[in-house]
Each structure stands twice: as C-alpha cells, then as structure tokens.
Amino acid sequence: MLRSMYSGVSGMKGFQTKLDVIGNNIANVNTIGFKSGRVMFKDIMSQTVSGVTPPNDTTQGGVNAKQIGLGVSIGSIDTLHLAGSAMTTNNPTDLRIDGDGFFLVKMNEDQDVPFLTRAGDFHIDAARNLVTSDGLFVLDSDGGPINIDAEVTAFTIAQDGTIVQKMADGTTVPGVQLGVAKVTNPEGLEKIGGNLYRVTLNASPDGEFEPGTANSTEFGTGAIIAGQLEMSNVDLTSEFTEMIVAQRGFQANSRIITTSDEILQEVVNLKR
Structure with a gap:
C-alpha cells in the first residue's frame, strides 16, 4: 500500500483537530477570561531507505541518508495565557x-x-x-x-x-x-x-x-x-485566517488520498 495514502490520512486527522480547536476559540469569543488554544504539528518518524555514508579522504565524499516521511501528528495543543482586553x-x-x-x-x-x-x-x-x-x-x-x-x-x-x-x-x-x-x-x-x-x-x-x-x-x-x-483573548482575524489554512490543508490531504487511490487503480488494471 502506498505510504502517501496514510500520510494523507494523518494530515486530515491533524487538520480536523485544528478546526476543532479553532471552532472552540470562536465559540468563546465573548466568554469572560477565556484563553484561546492553538494546535502545533510534528512529523512522524521517517523511514530510512539508506543510511549516511561518511566522507573518505582517499576515495569519495559523504552521502546523506535517504528518508521518507510517514505523515504528521499533533505535537501539542497549547493554551495561550495572554491578557484579554x-x-x-x-x-x-x-x-x-x-x-x-x-x-x-x-x-x-x-x-x-x-x-x-x-x-x-x-x-x-x-x-x-x-x-x-x-x-x-x-x-x-x-x-x-x-x-x-x-x-x-x-x-x-x-x-x-x-x-x-x-x-x-x-x-x-x-x-x-x-x-x-x-x-x-x-x-x-x-x-x-x-x-x-x-x-x-x-x-x-x-x-x-x-x-x-x-x-x-x-x-x-x-x-x-x-x-x-x-474579555476573551480570542483574535477573530487570526482565527478565521487559521481556519482558511486548516480548510485548505484538509482539502490538500484529501487530494493525496484521491491520487493514491487512482494510482492503485492503475496498478490493479495492469492485469486485464
């Protein structure tokens, strides 16, 4: 199975969580003393195809490792304790x-x-x-x-x-x-x-x-x-901007899954 499909799934899950946090921030825009949250992402462990080769003074230079990323996960969901107006x-x-x-x-x-x-x-x-x-x-x-x-x-x-x-x-x-x-x-x-x-x-x-x-x-x-x-420290301008980013990120990751599915269909069609 293609790695890209699972990477796309992890991306969609991450951006769904980001949208959940943004939705909660916007819902509490008039909540007294409310502190907004934010989602931070981190990459998942990469698969190493080939390792590092150190340089050799007499024969050849060093070679970097070849690694393939396996997707994204939630790094943290922070509460921003900044003062409200x-x-x-x-x-x-x-x-x-x-x-x-x-x-x-x-x-x-x-x-x-x-x-x-x-x-x-x-x-x-x-x-x-x-x-x-x-x-x-x-x-x-x-x-x-x-x-x-x-x-x-x-x-x-x-x-x-x-x-x-x-x-x-x-x-x-x-x-x-x-x-x-x-x-x-x-x-x-x-x-x-x-x-x-x-x-x-x-x-x-x-x-x-x-x-x-x-x-x-x-x-x-x-x-x-x-x-x-x-007042709540939610900044609606930032929240709606982040909402657009999360929406486009979700859509882009869904395209990864669609493309991976089309490639798998082509592989299946090799035998007719």
Whole structure:
C-alpha cells in the first residue's frame, strides 16, 4: 500500500483537530477570561531507505541518508495565557487582574486545592458571601471564603485586593484581601469548564500553591481593577485566517488520498 495514502490520512486527522480547536476559540469569543488554544504539528518518524555514508579522504565524499516521511501528528495543543482586553462595567463586584495571577474559588469548605479562574464576574449571595455566577466561594489571601458583614453599607475593592468597608456609622474599615495565586507554568493548568482551571503537577510543584495577594512584588501578581472584566483573548482575524489554512490543508490531504487511490487503480488494471 502506498505510504502517501496514510500520510494523507494523518494530515486530515491533524487538520480536523485544528478546526476543532479553532471552532472552540470562536465559540468563546465573548466568554469572560477565556484563553484561546492553538494546535502545533510534528512529523512522524521517517523511514530510512539508506543510511549516511561518511566522507573518505582517499576515495569519495559523504552521502546523506535517504528518508521518507510517514505523515504528521499533533505535537501539542497549547493554551495561550495572554491578557484579554478590559471591559468597563462599573459594577463594584466585577474584577479584572491587570497582570499575572488567578482568582481562587472553592465549591465547599472540604475542597483541599482551590480552582483558579480569570473570570471576575462575582456576586454577593443571600448569606453575603462573595461568589461566582455558579455559586463557588471566592477566597481571601488565607484561603477562606469572603463574607461581607451585615453592618457594612457599602464597600470598594482596592488594587491589592483589600475590601474597604463603609460601616453604618460612617467609618471606613479595611477588611480581608482577595486571594490571588500565580503558578509556575500556566499552560500546565487543566481546563474543567465553567471558566475554571485545575492545578496539575506540571503547572505547579506537587500540584499545590500558596494563596497570595494582588499587586504583590513577592508573588509577582498583577493589580485588581474593580468595575472591569477581562474579555476573551480570542483574535477573530487570526482565527478565521487559521481556519482558511486548516480548510485548505484538509482539502490538500484529501487530494493525496484521491491520487493514491487512482494510482492503485492503475496498478490493479495492469492485469486485464
């Protein structure tokens, strides 16, 4: 059987995966805090027809190896943790991290390692807890849920994450600080849906990390900007360009299979 047919099949599979990733990027173009993905290809091991011959000073020069490539495979599917544009909402519980870092959220008190997110569209629930739109607790710098006291009439959030509370008597009291974490390798985080990431062993040593604070030189985290949200970092111009490339690549590889099939048909027709 012709090698080119299997090379064409591998190419079609690779470009199908690329189209899947592009489709997911475009679908999440308006998802708050979404980070786009990209597909990188790598060639498959080549078949060596003849090896290398070293040069000989007295008889002949060196001869290069003859190798035939056997197709392509997926090298990696990367998550690009580039900052998205700022969207001003003027909602005091809408938060954006201007720089590196992630917000910390938990489903319940029993969860050991919190989830990470860049989506800062938070809310105050009936128990006056700061939560995500899915009801997950937003954590402070000590790793505990954030609760706004009933005596607080208004509050603002500073760039370092401190919740500045205005009390009923008119006094201003600093509250807890929002927790912000930074991992060694953000691309090693696992997407679990709901704008959440799970820490893996390749994202942070031992799969754990210590909660820090925003706008910190110690932790290397960015400032928190209240009244703004981070938009998706999907660039539609690039995505549609890559879609065209993937479509043409898929078509070209399908032509390889068609041509290989026609050649095999000619071989079969040699015996009539």
